[in-house]
Amino acid sequence: MRMEYEVVIGLEVHAQLATVSKIFCGCSTEFGGEANSQICPICLGLPGTLPVLNKKVVDYALMAGLALNCELSRHSKFDRKNYFYPDLPKAYQISQFDRPICQNGYIEIETAAGRKRIGITRIHMEEDAGKLNHEGSIDCSTGSLVDYNRTGVPLIEIVSEPDLRSPAETREYLNQLKQILQYLGVSDCNMEEGSLRCDANVSLRPLGQKEFGTKTELKNMNSFKAVEKALHYEITRQRSLLEQGKKVVQETRTWDDNLAQTISMREKEEAHDYRYFPEPDLLPLEVDHSWIEQIRSNLPELPREKKERFIDQYGLPEYDAGVLTASRALADFFEEGVRAYHEPKAISNWMMGEFLRLLKEAGITVEQAKITGQLLAELLQLIDEGTISSKLAKTVFAESFKTGKDPAAIVEEKGLKQISDQGQLDQLVSRVIAAHPAVVADIRNGKDQAIGFLVGQIMKETRGKANPGLVNKLIREKIETG
Ligand code: ADP
Ligand code: ZN
Ligand code: MG
Numbered sequence: 258m259r260m261e262y263e264v265v266i267g268l269e270v271h272a273q274l275a276t277v278s279k280i281f282c283g284c285s286t287e288f289g290g291e292a293n294s295q296i297c298p299i300c301l302g303l304p305g306t307l308p309v310l311n312k313k314v315v316d317y318a319l320m321a322g323l324a325l326n327c328e329l330s331r332h333s334k335f336d337r338k339n340y341f342y343p344d345l346p347k348a349y350q351i352s353q354f355d356r357p358i359c360q361n362g363y364i365e366i367e368t369a370a371g372r373k374r375i376g377i378t379r380i381h382m383e384e385d386a387g388k389l390n391h392e393g394s395i396d397c398s399t400g401s402l403v404d405y406n407r408t409g410v411p412l413i414e415i416v417s418e419p420d421l422r423s424p425a426e427t428r429e430y431l432n433q434l435k436q437i438l439q440y441l442g443v444s445d446c447n448m449e450e451g452s453l454r455c456d457a458n459v460s461l462r463p464l465g466q467k468e469f470g471t472k473t474e475l476k477n478m479n480s481f482k483a484v485e486k487a488l489h490y491e492i493t494r495q496r497s498l499l500e501q502g503k504k505v506v507q508e509t510r511t512w513d514d515n516l517a518q519t520i521s522m523r524e525k526e527e528a529h530d531y532r533y534f535p536e537p538d539l540l541p542l543e544v545d546h547s548w549i550e551q552i553r554s555n556l557p558e559l560p561r562e563k564k565e566r567f568i569d570q571y572g573l574p575e576y577d578a579g580v581l582t583a584s585r586a587l588a589d590f591f592e593e594g595v596r597a598y599h600e601p602k603a604i605s606n607w608m609m610g611e612f613l614r615l616l617k618e619a620g621i622t623v624e625q626a627k628i629t630g631q632l633l634a635e636l637l638q639l640i641d642e643g644t645i646s647s648k649l650a651k652t653v654f655a656e657s658f659k660t661g662k663d664p665a666a667i668v669e670e671k672g673l674k675q676i677s678d679q680g681q682l683d684q685l686v687s688r689v690i691a692a693h694p695a696v697v698a699d700i701r702n703g704k705d706q707a708i709g710f711l712v713g714q715i716m717k718e719t720r721g722k723a724n725p726g727l728v729n730k731l732i733r734e735k736i737e738t739g
Contacts, residue, residue: 281308300409302347322359357381376418571601593630627661
């Protein structure tokens, strides 16, 4: 009989904090600057310099801890993690070892079997390393370049318990985590720019066995999709080993997106001995009650609370509420719209349809869009007043999306005003009826849907501006009386 295995996954996620300056010096954290233009003796670790902790980093770590249901440490400290690599000029990284700032939290994810808690072991603060540029070759003769702009940029590392049971659950956990960090504004979580990095630990165990199996650690996935793919690959690889009676070797493996496989990087025996010791240049970190309370009272509404409120307060379907609370900016857009136009479902429909479609097409974020919730509300009012047809409203929306102009001005400028003038439409209707005697005969013989053809003709002639309801009524009247 074929053995059934259970998948066990735990994640280590690094999030770059959205502070303006680095963790221990005043250098800028801005992404994309010229190489080595944002460095100083402190982040280069030159002799005689001393680090000074950026308070904002602690604020952000505490915010993340509260939002992820952690216990916050009143007494915490920094430690040196020693390793030698050219991206780390000091030859040690300042991190937190045995007293992280936050512990014992959780994230709730939605699974097919309902809501599930994924434990968060710890969150600690640390400084980022620089970036090596191998210029297409790691051959020593061609050499490597290093950019220290990223050195000393603040990170939090969020370590999960091995509570995840599938790549899909892992994806869901990452989505939730990213959403929460973005809501808090503590990280932009931009994976392409490396603001969010995820190492995935995975093992298999025979179903029902209590002890965990031997894990491997997967690195270098640069999207959530890649994390999922790497996990699938690794699960298949480990299962095949176990089925052949072989052992999984504890090791670190790197994901190669082009080959779509994981490749061994280093085995456990080669693992670093980091020789952690307390950072002598920094005082232990004391976080008092009032600091924590001040952070707590300033926490924004979090994604799940917002989603539930959208369902309760606006009567939205759960699906809509989920889409609209995907980001704070989208949710704010919605609420701005609803304040000016009191039909939440109509605002939601336009956002989930036209707005998201145009954002995707333009490849921009909600923040970058020129249209606002207020402008969408004004557009819906124009439809209600009969100033424009709902069909042309899409054209107006697209224009407002592009330019940020208000819908009334666009309607005026482009001459899109709906024709509701009965005299003007009467003439058109008479002409179309006269031109299509066969269709009229069909309608008289009870083929009611044929009327759509005549309405279509008039819409075509007026380039969509005729009031379709009125046209429909006029055609019926004419055919009945004529
Ligand atoms: P290490 O000592 O190798 O650093 P840790 O116990 O510190 O391992 O855990 C690192 C990460 O690996 C955590 O996210 C944890 O949940 C996960 N993890 C630990 N053991 C396993 C396992 N057997 N299978 C899958 N993930 C695991
Ligand atoms: Zn610096
Ligand atoms: Mg560990």
